[in-house]
Amino acid sequence: MKFSEFILYLFVMAGVTYLVRMLPLVLVKHKIENRFIRSFLYYVPYAVLAVMTVPGIFYSSSYLISAIIGFCVAMILAYFEKGLLPVALCACAAVLITELLIPLLT
């Protein structure tokens, strides 16, 4: 990709992201009362992150099996509310250990 093409993408991406944040902060002076909109905006972040995580996580490492193990470790630790960084690092460690073991076992 040429850098000029990248800059065009960057401009659009940053522009939209900024406008979404800026316009309400400058224009809206009262709270959104509509219950449907409030509810919709409550669910959106969870739905977005869920869509991006599954099945993407299963293709995030060199082997499917190591990614599945990393996913399981993350789910278990997240269930026990261990925090962002511990969950992420333990998932990475699980993937690393699995991938170091794979050549020994096959």
Add this chain to the structure above:
Amino acid sequence: MKEINSFARGVLDGIPICLGYLSVSFAFGLFAVGSGLTVFEAVLISMTNLTSAGQLAGVPIIVGGGSLIELASTQLVINLRYSLMSVSLSQKLGKSVSLLDRLIIAFCNTDEIFAVASGNKQSVGKRYMYGLVLTPYLGWSAGTLFGAVAGNILPQVVVSALGVAIYGMFIAIIVPPAKKSRPTALCILLAVALSCAFKYIPALSGVPSGFVIIICAVTASVVFALAAPVQEAGEEPKDDK
């Protein structure tokens, strides 16, 4: 009501956010160079966007040569929640905050900045807000740089393992609220089911990644906004941390 407007207080409040951002943006930097962007491009994205999910969704569209419409609409949907936070934050800003300040503060209105700023009982002034956003912004940019450089120099097996990090963080964000709220859990499951359908059903697998996110997330959110609307009583929608 008295207004909080100490720059130092803002910086102090921002440091925990900065530390969190270092790790998330490290994962983003790794992901970006792993996807084929240069270190410079990865850092530019972080310095101009400041949105983890938006950036992560944007990179495959950019690298895959997706349309600008796809990129713009994906960013719009993923970052739509910020508009609600901006509406809410706009009530929180004190009299010292001018229009120009609002234009700058809006750029840095992330989930965490919003949560911390809103957590103050009093209204917040411009010096506090500039202090608050300073270290998170630097951490976000620097973390991306470290991650992008690390992606180029670390051994493949380590890079492979770190690739799971950002997804691990997403899981850590969405699972605890799903435990407490059954509709949230069901909404997540519906979103996942739709997402898997677009990946594994051959007739759907050609849909560009950005549109898949929009279709799945909007569908699941609309279904549950209708089926299980959030409580009234002026409660803020929760941030995604």
